[in-house]
Amino acid sequence: MNADIILETYNRIEPFINQTVVLTNSTLNQQFGCEIFFKCENFQKTGAFKARGAMNAVLTTPAELHQNGFITHSSGNHGAALAFAAAKVGSVATIIMPNNAPIPKIESVKRYGGTIVFCEPTLQSREETMAEVQKKTGATVVPPYNHQKVIEGQSTCAFELHQQVPNLDVVLAPIGGGGLMSGTALATSLFAPKTTVIGVEPFNASDAYESLQSGIIQPPKSTTTLADGLRTSLGDITFPILQKHLKEIRLVQEESIITAMKLIMETLKIVIEPSAAVTVGALLEDASFVIGKKVGIIICGGNVDLSKLPF
Amino acid sequence: MNADIILETYNRIEPFINQTVVLTNSTLNQQFGCEIFFKCENFQKTGAFKARGAMNAVLTTPAELHQNGFITHSSGNHGAALAFAAAKVGSVATIIMPNNAPIPKIESVKRYGGTIVFCEPTLQSREETMAEVQKKTGATVVPPYNHQKVIEGQSTCAFELHQQVPNLDVVLAPIGGGGLMSGTALATSLFAPKTTVIGVEPFNASDAYESLQSGIIQPPKSTTTLADGLRTSLGDITFPILQKHLKEIRLVQEESIITAMKLIMETLKIVIEPSAAVTVGALLEDASFVIGKKVGIIICGGNVDLSKLPF
Numbered sequence: 001m002n003a004d005i006i007l008e009t010y011n012r013i014e015p016f017i018n019q020t021v022v023l024t025n026s027t028l029n030q031q032f033g034c035e036i037f038f039k040c041e042n043f044q045k046t047g048a049f050k051a052r053g054a055m056n057a058v059l060t061t062p063a064e065l066h067q068n069g070f071i072t073h074s075s076g077n078h079g080a081a082l083a084f085a086a087a088k089v090g091s092v093a094t095i096i097m098p099n100n101a102p103i104p105k106i107e108s109v110k111r112y113g114g115t116i117v118f119c120e121p122t123l124q125s126r127e128e129t130m131a132e133v134q135k136k137t138g139a140t141v142v143p144p145y146n147h148q149k150v151i152e153g154q155s156t157c158a159f160e161l162h163q164q165v166p167n168l169d170v171v172l173a174p175i176g177g178g179g180l181m182s183g184t185a186l187a188t189s190l191f192a193p194k195t196t197v198i199g200v201e202p203f204n205a206s207d208a209y210e211s212l213q214s215g216i217i218q219p220p221k222s223t224t225t226l227a228d229g230l231r232t233s234l235g236d237i238t239f240p241i242l243q244k245h246l247k248e249i250r251l252v253q254e255e256s257i258i259t260a261m262k263l264i265m266e267t268l269k270i271v272i273e274p275s276a277a278v279t280v281g282a283l284l285e286d287a288s289f290v291i292g293k294k295v296g297i298i299i300c301g302g303n304v305d306l307s308k309l310p311f
Numbered sequence: 312m313n314a315d316i317i318l319e320t321y322n323r324i325e326p327f328i329n330q331t332v333v334l335t336n337s338t339l340n341q342q343f344g345c346e347i348f349f350k351c352e353n354f355q356k357t358g359a360f361k362a363r364g365a366m367n368a369v370l371t372t373p374a375e376l377h378q379n380g381f382i383t384h385s386s387g388n389h390g391a392a393l394a395f396a397a398a399k400v401g402s403v404a405t406i407i408m409p410n411n412a413p414i415p416k417i418e419s420v421k422r423y424g425g426t427i428v429f430c431e432p433t434l435q436s437r438e439e440t441m442a443e444v445q446k447k448t449g450a451t452v453v454p455p456y457n458h459q460k461v462i463e464g465q466s467t468c469a470f471e472l473h474q475q476v477p478n479l480d481v482v483l484a485p486i487g488g489g490g491l492m493s494g495t496a497l498a499t500s501l502f503a504p505k506t507t508v509i510g511v512e513p514f515n516a517s518d519a520y521e522s523l524q525s526g527i528i529q530p531p532k533s534t535t536t537l538a539d540g541l542r543t544s545l546g547d548i549t550f551p552i553l554q555k556h557l558k559e560i561r562l563v564q565e566e567s568i569i570t571a572m573k574l575i576m577e578t579l580k581i582v583i584e585p586s587a588a589v590t591v592g593a594l595l596e597d598a599s600f601v602i603g604k605k606v607g608i609i610i611c612g613g614n615v616d617l618s619k620l621p622f
Binding site: 269 | 583
């Protein structure tokens with residue numbers, strides 16, 4: 001990827017997405033001894049950065065294919081994002097969801113006009129069901145993260161952040177499948193090459209950490225981490241990007257994720273999902289590496305069941 | 312008040328407060344059939360618009376009085392705001408609080424360096440205790456709303472909103488003691504005279520509504536409305552301003568306040584306190600008066616105990 005591709009991507013999706021605000025907070029700055037800039041992708045369309053990647057994948061699909069629709073399997077934010085993006089071009093999206101998916105996620109896909117096809121809650125059933133539907137409809141598959149156009153879309157988030165806040169010393173973002181992290185790392189290497197990029201992952205879903213250590217993609221862990229968006233493992237496109245551009249991955253305990261989630265909601269007054277709290281969780285465990293620095297933190301999303309907050 | 316006073320006030324407090332963002336949301340626009348602009352004072356310093364008025368009252372107090380400190384009685388957001396404002400000029404604030412005040416409110420005053428003196432939870436005890444401390448210290452009293460400089464400070468919120476979003480058809484704000492509402496009405500009459508100003512009050516704390524109906528200030532109701540910031544009654548400064556500038560007060564049921572609070576948190580992804588939900592609660596009950604219009608809504612604050620959400 002080069003700078004032109006990110007600029008083109010940004011111009012392509014910009015009419016459809018929000019330029020999200022950056023918030024600061026004196027209390028948190030004082031607590032961590034640094035200056036933090038929170039890039040609020042919880043305010044993004046569909047409540048998560050995923051709208052950027054899905055929108056870009058849809059807009060770069062040849063128009064003659066739009067009539068066949070789009071398809072993905074997702075139990076999370078990517079499903080709603082693809083439904084949203086497809087609707088924006090007058091197309092439709094089919095989302096394959098496990099039959100035990102949380103009600104709010106199902107409602108969210110429906111709200112954006114997506115068609116849901118339920119399957120058994122196994123990866124095999126997801127893939128088989130998707131292949132079956134795809135064969136019938138000829139829909140274009142848009143994977144949640146391991147896809148060039150999706151990653152390019154996600155890169156616009158850090159691109160925006162670097163325009164809004166130049167000269168950051170560090171950028172922190174969470175790692176799930178690596179789509180956001182890859183986009184963040186690429187945009188930063190191109191538009192803020194002096195900025196250090198650090199990923200954060202739950203200790204209970206440390207597959208990306210172990211992938212980078214071992215040099216081989218590790219499978220997803222059987223994990224119950226509260227950060228449900230970060231349970232997936234890296235893909236063959238995201239992995240080499242992180243190998244090349246990521247300085248470090250920090251692991252964070254569940255307890256810190258919960259404390260951070262409450263702290264962010266109380267001080268910044270924003271609603272976030274657990275996956276968005278891991279970065280501040282890492283600072284709660286050890287903030288020595290950011291002291292005195294200008295730190296960008298990407299708040300990845302805000303889709304959480306408010307009647308089931310973990311505190 | 313005239314336009315120059317608001318401009319002077321804005322220039323005075325601007326270095327100390329946040330220019331808060333205005334958020335929009337397609338889902339809510341669709342639901343209510345209008346275009347809503349949410350002025351997010353939950354992102355204001357101390358988590359509520361109160362920082363504006365307190366800051367202005369402190370900055371317009373002669374410097375030679377700063378050494379005696381400031382004082383108020385408050386069980387809510389004004390206490391923290393005064394502590395914050397006093398600290399900004401190197402002074403101190405004493406906050407008289409009822410001994411049954413919620414822990415988060417006490418912690419908030421402490422966070423901003425305020426000194427707390429507890430009293431019995433009656434108005435008499437509050438006033439007696441305050442008089443006693445004031446006599447000893449000579450501190451400057453800054454009332455929560457019935458005070459010219461406080462109202463002028465609050466007026467900067469709607470002033471900002473009208474700069475950010477010109478040509479609003481309607482502005483909605485909650486009414487407690489009338490400080491925010493007076494400031495909103497005054498700023499709107501001066502900077503957006505074509506905009507209609509409507510107040511919203513809980514049905515269970517309808518003293519302002521009844522004051523306007525009867526032409527006489529009605530005492531606070533013995534109320535348990537969830538909107539704890541709106542339990543107070545009008546004062547002799549705020550009342551005539553509302554008489555002159557307010558088109559209408561709408562009353563809202565508790566049930567709608569709760570539904571609106573959840574709706575705002577889920578869609579806008581912001582943390583708000585119950586008092587900030589009454590305006591959207593009014594729309595849930597009847598949105599016919601805003602259909603097709605450009606509507607400004609002032610989100611007054613976000614100080615809520617997240618472990619005790621009412622849904």
